[in-house]
Every structure is written in structure tokens, then in C-alpha cells.
Amino acid sequence: GVETANVKMSMNPFDEIAVEEAVRLKEAGKATEVIVVTVGPTAAQETLRTALAMGADRGILVQTDAETQPLAVAKVLKALVEKEGPTLVILGKQAIDDDCNQTGQMLAALLGWPQGTFASKVVPGEGSVTVTREIDGGLETVQLTLPAVVTADLRLNEPRYASLPNIMKAKKKPIETLAPDALGVDVAPRLTTLKVAEPAKRKAGVKVADVAALVDKLKNEARVI
DSSP: OOOOTTOOOOOOHHHHHHHHHHHHHHHTTSOSOOEEEEEEOGGGHHHHHHHHHHTOSEEEEEEOOSOOOHHHHHHHHHHHHHHHOOSEEEEESSOSSSOOOOHHHHHHHHHTOOEEEEEEEEEEOSSEEEEEEEETTEEEEEEEESSEEEEEOGGGOOOOOOOHHHHHHHTTSOEEEEOGGGGTOOOOOSOOOOOOOOOOOOOOOOOOSSHHHHHHHHHHTSOOO
């Protein structure tokens, strides 16, 4: 894996986009409070402070030194949703360390809420939210009945930089620290990494004299025709 000792951690860019969208909804009068949540060690408070400096109102740290996996995080978020009662939960579409793209979908399933994943546009309405999704063939627009879960894609917005005054204000904003046990959640990993390996290196290409030689190699060496 990667040695993380003495490495300064930063917020996942997709989560940063999710925080920015939540703050924009509040600034537009469509939300009354923005609560940011992270699951991890004590040092994760610094990431919460960044979100508070961007404009969130308060933070919740679910403190654990265990390796956090998508299902465990989804269960923690479900417990917090039941505790806090939000109308809309916005997450980054995927992690950038393990590339998992599961937490938002798992949370929606656990809650039984509608979900709008890979969102490039979020428009709140009366008791609903309209989400434009980025899919392979273009864009898909769905309307979700609130409460709902949305996961943010890259083109949803461009997150703001936290100004120095807001960074100072963030130091005074509250961060509640909870243990997974207090939420009734077992965060023990369900998956075990057996090994990590680099992809096989590509072999150097070769030049062929003519089309006949190319066809011969494709047929007898590569066996693709």
C-alpha cells in the first residue's frame, strides 16, 4: 500500500464539490443548515475544518482508526441521517484512493431513499430535487422525491477557496465527535486486501514489412483474427 505517516491529508475532490453544492444551496435559501461528516482518525478533524471554512455550519467526526470501507461508512451515515433528519444528503461520487463508487448507492439502499448519482446539475423544487446525471451516452435528467441521496460528479461546480477570515471562523464552529459504537455500527472491514500489484508492462511494438506480415502476426501470434 501507500505509506501515510506524516502525510498531510486533504479532502477528496468529489467530496469538495459536494460540500460546495450544499453551501450554494444554503446561500440560495434552499437549505437551512449544512452539516459535514467524516469517518476516520482524530486527524480527520482538519478536513472537517476545511469544509467549515468553505461555509458548512457544523461538523461530525465519527472517530475510528479502523480501515473504513464503503458499507461501514454507509451504515454510519444512515445512523446519522436518522439522528439528524436531513432532507438531502450529498456525497462525492467516488473515493480517489481506492476508487470505490459505492457509498452513496449503499446509503440510498439502506435508507430506502431515491438516488441521483454522477450529478452534474442539482435543482431543488417543492418536495423534490431534479438531478442531471452524466452517463455513457450523454446526460439523463431524473426527478427525486425528497428526502434523497445525490452523489456529485466533476462538472457539478468548481469549489471555492476558503478565505483566511473564514478559516479563522471555522476554528470556532462546532465539531461533534462520536464513536461508531455509539451509533450502533460495526465498522470492522468486511474485505481483505490479498495483494497489490502493478499492471503488466506493455511489450514494445514491432514494424512489419507489409500487410501480409501484419495479418500473419495477428492470426498466428496475437490470435485475434
